[in-house]
Amino acid sequence: MIRLFLLPFLFFAFSTSCGILDIGEDPLPGKFVISSQNESGEYSLSVLSFGKATITGKIREYHERILFTGQDAIGEPSWSPDGKKILFRTAYPNRYYSDFIHSINQNGSNFEPITFQSGNPLKGSNAVWSPDGGKIAYQKCLFCELGSKNTDIYIYNFESDEENQVTTHEAADEFPTWNYESNALIFSSSRDYYLEEEQRWRKDLYKIELETENVERLTTTGNAANSFWNSRDNLIAYQWNIGEISSNILNLDTNTSDKLSSELSFSTIAGWSTYGNYLMVAGRREINQPLTLHLYKKVGNTLVLNQSYTTNLKLRDIQSMTWYYSE
Numbered sequence: 294m295i296r297l298f299l300l301p302f303l304f305f306a307f308s309t310s311c312g313i314l315d316i317g318e319d320p321l322p323g324k325f326v327i328s329s330q331n332e333s334g335e336y337s338l339s340v341l342s343f344g345k346a347t348i349t350g351k352i353r354e355y356h357e358r359i360l361f362t363g364q365d366a367i368g369e370p371s372w373s374p375d376g377k378k379i380l381f382r383t384a385y386p387n388r389y390y391s392d393f394i395h396s397i398n399q400n401g402s403n404f405e406p407i408t409f410q411s412g413n414p415l416k417g418s419n420a421v422w423s424p425d426g427g428k429i430a431y432q433k434c435l436f437c438e439l440g441s442k443n444t445d446i447y448i449y450n451f452e453s454d455e456e457n458q459v460t461t462h463e464a465a466d467e468f469p470t471w472n473y474e475s476n477a478l479i480f481s482s483s484r485d486y487y488l489e490e491e492q493r494w495r496k497d498l499y500k501i502e503l504e505t506e507n508v509e510r511l512t513t514t515g516n517a518a519n520s521f522w523n524s525r526d527n528l529i530a531y532q533w534n535i536g537e538i539s540s541n542i543l544n545l546d547t548n549t550s551d552k553l554s555s556e557l558s559f560s561t562i563a564g565w566s567t568y569g570n571y572l573m574v575a576g577r578r579e580i581n582q583p584l585t586l587h588l589y590k591k592v593g594n595t596l597v598l599n600q601s602y603t604t605n606l607k608l609r610d611i612q613s614m615t616w617y618y619s620e
Contacts, residue, residue: 323618
């Protein structure tokens, strides 16, 4: 279950020219779910899979299944642990606030809100399933409709029908990601900067143990945004969001952080495979060039570029995109 968060919205169009060669000719492993908004303002949720590269120019074709479309905003899709269902945020009928968590099957069936047993819908965004499938973690802003910007992390337990607040800080706590044992979360927060007007936009990564509620600060650079935890090997892939948008790897065992080597001028993490042996990165080499996907393979604790895939899709205003690959 992997997530990619880039810029506010996504629009794909065919690229009419591209001289970039594709290193890999085999089908791209796994599948992607994207939320997008087209030029007419309509939102959609789709599943994409990529086939073999074509002979001419080695441009990679894709297959798209549109799950549904609408006028309400759709965002932050994420896969269930088995890759059969998708969580995402959208509006709930007759509610003023649009951040309610919904689910849908990958074939487009069973589109429904996540609800308590009482029938009330679950409010939140950036929802992610726990690896054991029994819970979801998400962020929620209780009074955003009144101008508040304070979000905290929550967990909903499907079996007990309970919602528990995980963080209670005055700063914004966002983008939770689970460890493999489903007993800890890493999240992004401005809690060490929010009192300083010129620093309040900075963020670092923090880890919270769910049983003890102990919080540990993992980075101190103030530029660590959305993270994706390969907890089998204690590797954190995260976005660098100051001056550029690039991809970084934090090793929790050695407490070292390094920029992921890439010739992409703009890149962000699409996420880990289910067993953590592969990492997908998405981006572009230059402005107005098509979407490029880099597949990295983990060799020890080192990530090596395994394949580079050029698509026939043009990258514009991306909202969110998530990769799922069961090894």
